[in-house]
Amino acid sequence: MDDRRSAARRDGERRAAREGQPVPPATVGRLPGYLRALEVTASEGAVLTSSDELAARAGVTPAQLRKDLSFLGSYGRRGIGYDVGHLREQITVVLGLADVRRVLLVGVGNLGHALANYAGIADRGFVLVGLLDVDPAVVGTTVAGLEVEHADDLRAVVRRTGATIGVLTTPAAVAQGVCDELVAAGVVGILTFAPGALRVPAHVDVRTVDVASELQILAFHDRARSVGGGAS
Amino acid sequence: MDDRRSAARRDGERRAAREGQPVPPATVGRLPGYLRALEVTASEGAVLTSSDELAARAGVTPAQLRKDLSFLGSYGRRGIGYDVGHLREQITVVLGLADVRRVLLVGVGNLGHALANYAGIADRGFVLVGLLDVDPAVVGTTVAGLEVEHADDLRAVVRRTGATIGVLTTPAAVAQGVCDELVAAGVVGILTFAPGALRVPAHVDVRTVDVASELQILAFHDRARSVGGGAS
DNA sequence: TAGATTGTTAATCGATTAACAATC
């Protein structure tokens, strides 16, 4: 459609990636894995890496890795490989981790408690800014350095903290209700551990982690193995 | 390829589904959601349901739902809908939940502790049969009614309990090692909460739940929203 | 220059969607 010349091409592609949508969902889903693989590589002191090495670390094929990275705008050098630090930085920017994201957690039961203390959150570009629950035995206690507030104050807490991401570890029965409140308060991303589909407006992104579902999927393959049986 | 006649067709399709592979992975991944939606429907006392209703509950389109169910062999009646109890049973069988699956959990830290007490495991066709850790402060204590054993005894515990599925909630640094031991002991399905790809032989199935990755994917969309900005 | 390794293209594969004939 647009008739640019050779010199501008590479920059144009990078710009497109930076400004935009065109990174396919499947690719986005793999970027965190690449980032982690790069961190491991960096921790070993390597400055350069190859699609072969990085793909092996991330558990994908080299072709897949190169294709994925091409959507971000091509940060490697032919014949040489990828600069570990630079690529790491680029993926960090694309994933939106250059700015710290503020996270709110609702439901400080067993699982919520464990997640609040989970290093993976704080270490990877997120800050936990609030904890909410309805249980009077929990509200007011300190968990992971934060005082648990009452879920009735959800709206005020979102406003005060500027949280944009909510983690839902409530019982399934109240998940949709809390979800609605989070959305009304302005949260745009929700990670839920409650089973069952959540209804949200189009501008809100939901990711569901359902432990029981995961086990059931494993059970399917376990069964298929015994039923299909024996030799190939 | 095979030239069967009309009468045998329906049964043939059911047989194919029962005996086999041909359920696509994407469909398998949605079956637990359908099962849950059916359970909610059943709990409301309904005997019949439709693809419209069930799909809405599961958060998919009716076309998607019907297509998925067609891989299991067609258990609905045109003009009528699906029998809730019957469909529930069929999905249960296909997912391999007719038999109880024995689950072993390695890594009884914060998260492992929470999962051991998680009702979603016991309620949904699984039994937790063993808990393992290396921390002397944890080994020997009782969690969720089980005595935590030392991870050095992993092999013996798998043999004794007949566990086929392992849940990995160890630090990332030791995950691959524990994974190898689980596989060597005969476990065929692994659900890991440690970040990073696990290498396993082809006959073993791995599902990874990575909380940090999920948050990073949410961060991508959060960023895309602010960068892409304003009006559509 | 020769060898290495990317970025991109084209081919394949699988998943989703829409529409409708079959059938209750």
Next chain:
DNA sequence: TAGATTGTTAATCGATTAACAATC
């Protein structure tokens, strides 16, 4: 019979794979 709703087909879409020309 008329209305409802499935199961299946065909069309579309997106993701993966393989191969290779570009280029360091």
